[in-house]
Amino acid sequence: MLFVALAGAHLDGHDFVGEAFAKGATVALVQRAVNGPWPVLDITGGLLPDPAACPQPVCLQVPDTLQALQTIAAYWRSKCAVRVVGITGSVGKSSTKEATATVLAQRFRTLKSTGNQNNEIGLPLTLLQLSSAHERAVLEMGFYVAGEITQLCDIAQPQVGVITNVYAVHAERAGSLADIARGKRELLDALPAAPDGVAVLNADEPMVMEMAAHTRARIVTYGMAEAAHLRASAVESFGLDGIGFQLEHAGQRVPVRVPLIGRHSVYTALRAIAVGVAEGMPATTAAAALAQPQARDGLRLKPVPSLHGSLILDDSYNASPESAVAALDLLAELDAARHIAVLGDMRELGAYERAGHDLVGRHAGSRVQLLVTVGQRARWIAAAARAAGLLAGATHEFETVEAATEFMRMQLRAGDVALIKGSLAMHLDAMVYQLANKDE
Numbered sequence: 001m002l003f004v005a006l007a008g009a010h011l012d013g014h015d016f017v018g019e020a021f022a023k024g025a026t027v028a029l030v031q032r033a034v035n036g037p038w039p040v041l042d043i044t045g046g047l048l049p050d051p052a053a054c055p056q057p058v059c060l061q062v063p064d065t066l067q068a069l070q071t072i073a074a075y076w077r078s079k080c081a082v083r084v085v086g087i088t089g090s091v092g093k094s095s096t097k098e099a100t101a102t103v104l105a106q107r108f109r110t111l112k113s114t115g116n117q118n119n120e121i122g123l124p125l126t127l128l129q130l131s132s133a134h135e136r137a138v139l140e141m142g143f144y145v146a147g148e149i150t151q152l153c154d155i156a157q158p159q160v161g162v163i164t165n166v167y168a169v170h171a172e173r174a175g176s177l178a179d180i181a182r183g184k185r186e187l188l189d190a191l192p193a194a195p196d197g198v199a200v201l202n203a204d205e206p207m208v209m210e211m212a213a214h215t216r217a218r219i220v221t222y223g224m225a226e227a228a229h230l231r232a233s234a235v236e237s238f239g240l241d242g243i244g245f246q247l248e249h250a251g252q253r254v255p256v257r258v259p260l261i262g263r264h265s266v267y268t269a270l271r272a273i274a275v276g277v278a279e280g281m282p283a284t285t286a287a288a289a290l291a292q293p294q295a296r297d298g299l300r301l302k303p304v305p306s307l308h309g310s311l312i313l314d315d316s317y318n319a320s321p322e323s324a325v326a327a328l329d330l331l332a333e334l335d336a337a338r339h340i341a342v343l344g345d346m347r348e349l350g351a352y353e354r355a356g357h358d359l360v361g362r363h364a365g366s367r368v369q370l371l372v373t374v375g376q377r378a379r380w381i382a383a384a385a386r387a388a389g390l391l392a393g394a395t396h397e398f399e400t401v402e403a404a405t406e407f408m409r410m411q412l413r414a415g416d417v418a419l420i421k422g423s424l425a426m427h428l429d430a431m432v433y434q435l436a437n438k439d440e
Contacts, residue, residue, distance in 0.1 A: 003028045004069050006121065013065075021057040028059045029068055066120065073124030074155045080130045082111075084156050085275055088141040088149060088187050089164025089208075090180065091323045092268055093118065095299050096164055099260070099272035099290060101138040106289040107281055108135040118142040123152050136279070143183045153190035160278060161187040161217065162200040162271055166207040167322045168352035176351075177207065185211045194218035198278040200271060203228035220278050222270035230274045230283070232256075232266045237333045240303055242296075247273065249283045258290040261301065262330035301327065306435045309414035311336075315421040316428035319346045321356035325363045327421050332367040337415030341368045342404060342431065344422020345375035353377065358384040365390040370411065373397045374404045375426060405431045 003020035005013035005028060017028045018036050033040065040059040041049055049060075062068045077084070085104070087097050094116075101112035111134045113126040118140035126139060141152045166181045188211050191197035197217030202208040204223035212219050222230040231248040238244065242259040245266055258269050269290055276286030289295070301315040315327050324343065331339050341364050349356045357377055361384025364371050371394060373382045382395040398404040408431065412418065422428045 001026050004065050005030045005034070006065055006069070007031070017059065026056045026058070028057065029065050030059045030061050031063060031065045032061075034059060070120065070124050070151075070155050073127040074157075076130060077127045077155065077157060080132065080134065082130060082134050082137050083160065083279070084158040085136065085138045085160040085162065086141050086153065086156060086158035086187050086190075087139065087162040087164070087271075088143060088184050089162075089202075090167035090184075091320055091326075092164040092271075093140045093142070095260070095265070095268045096162060096271045097138055097140045098299065099268050099295060100162070100275045102292070102295050103272045103276040103281070103286045103289045104136045104138065104279065106276075106285060108279070109133050110136045110138060112138040113140050116140075116142075120148070120151060124155060127156060141187060143180070146179070146183055147186070149183060149186035150190065153187060158187070158190065159192060159196055160198045160200065160275060161191050161215075162275060163187065163202060163208045163211060164267070164271065165202055165205050165322070167320055168349055168356060181207045181211070184208075185214055188215035188217065191215055191217040200274045200278060202267065202271075203231075204267075218278075220274050222274045223267070230270055230277065232270055235263055235266050237261075237263050237330075239334045243269075245269075247283060247287060249277065252283065254284055254287055256287045256290070258287075259293055259296045260290070260299070261296070262326060263333070264326035264329065301330075304432060304436045306418070307409065307412045310412040310416040310418060312432055312435060313417065313419040314429075314432045315419060316424075316426075316432055318424050319344070319421050321346065321349070321352075321359045324360045324421055327419055328360070328363050328367040331417060331419045334417050336417035337413065338369045338417075339367060340370040340372070340411070340416055340418040342372040342374065342408065342418060342420045342422075342428065343378055343381050344373070344401075344426035344428050345377040347377075347423040347425055354380060357381050361385040362388045364388075369394060371395045372404055372407065374401055374422060374428065375399065378422070401427055401431050405434050408435060 003025040014034050017034045038057050038059050039055050042061045087093050101110050104110045117126050119142050141149050143149050188199050193216035199215045199217040200220050203221040203225040221228045232245040235245040244257040247254040247256045273286040277283050300317045304312040304314045306312045357380035361381035365385040365388025371385050379397050382397050420428050
């Protein structure tokens with residue numbers, strides 16, 4: 001019923017007010033005049049009109065429609081008796097959100113943010129889906145600049161905060177590692193004091209553990225470290241069939257088998273189980289929830305059948321040095337005729353740009369038999385891979401996705417497994433689509 005006209009970089013919602021009314025909206029929230037016959041009531045003073053006496057359709061004018069949307073969402077969240085779990089970190093937010101929602105849904109009626117609704121627009125839209133039936137909400141929180149997570153927390157009022165890690169992701173905008181850590185820490189600053197507030201921290205990440213001194217919440221740690229409250233040991237990879245590990249918690253040892261792929265996914269599982277335990281679930285129940293096939297729903301890295309009996313690991317949504325290293329490790333774990341990596345530029349690394357690409361290249365040098373790079377920055381990956389021992393004839397560098405795709409069409413054969421990964425702006429998803437859907 002309510003259309004909120006947001007002004008974006010490319011489109012302005014004010015240009016679509018008429019279309020919104022034609023499709024059934026009765027009220028439009030605007031911040032400037034719009035073309036049309038509809039009455040405009042200025043409510044900048046905060047006085048709302050009597051709905052019974054208000055004409056329909058009608059435009060309500062406010063100073064800032066985005067701020068108004070956030071205010072509405074914060075108000076609605078305050079009316080809902082729900083515990084909110086906020087999740088942030090440099091890598092692994094989305095997979096952790098999915099896994100955590102899967103665990104909590106075993107006991108609580110749970111709402112989760114969908115897609116990439118992790119910002120100043122998406123998070124309010126998610127909260128506006130809350131109803132009296134919901135008992136838990138799991139929200140991903142993105143970060144680019146200082147104060148951003150504080151703003152999201154002002155709206156969502158989380159009781160549980162999960163920090164995955166601190167890496168040089170979006171460093172071009174976010175700043176140094178110290179700046180990124182401070183930005184992520186805003187989630188912990190917003191948590192209520194124990195016992196109501198719970199901070200779930202990665203025991204294997206020193207920059208995350210340093211945040212423990214900055215929260216009044218109860219601390220729950222996870223990781224491989226001996227001191228972690230929830231500790232994983234004996235981690236085993238079963239390729240595309242998932243991972244297994246021993247979970248140690250409160251004197252218990254619980255065997256866990258989950259369909260999450262790659263050894264690095266043990267951290268995703270531990271975070272989700274830790275939240276479940278923090279919310280009163282037995283560790284065995286939380287772990288069992290992750291054993292279900294749907295636990296891998298929503299994960300961004302997906303196996304896709306490709307040409308001539310080959311397989312693609314589609315991880316084209318985004319890339320950072322750390323996530324690329326983890327994906328290369330997964331690739332190397334799989335049985336394959338050849339391990340192939342198609343790696344594109346990693347954007348927004350700022351001062352860490354060259355070092356990040358070099359790190360990935362060195363890792364690729366010992367993980368693949370064929371390396372294809374796309375973009376100017378990715379040439380650093382190829383150079384570092386050769387320096388690490390990969391034969392010069394096994395690296396192929398391209399400027400465009402189209403050229404790299406044609407090369408891959410000629411290269412792929414039965415039994416090959418090819419990882420495709422790069423920043424979203426590289427559009428490597430187009431390569432995945434072409435290789436998975438074109439006639440052989």
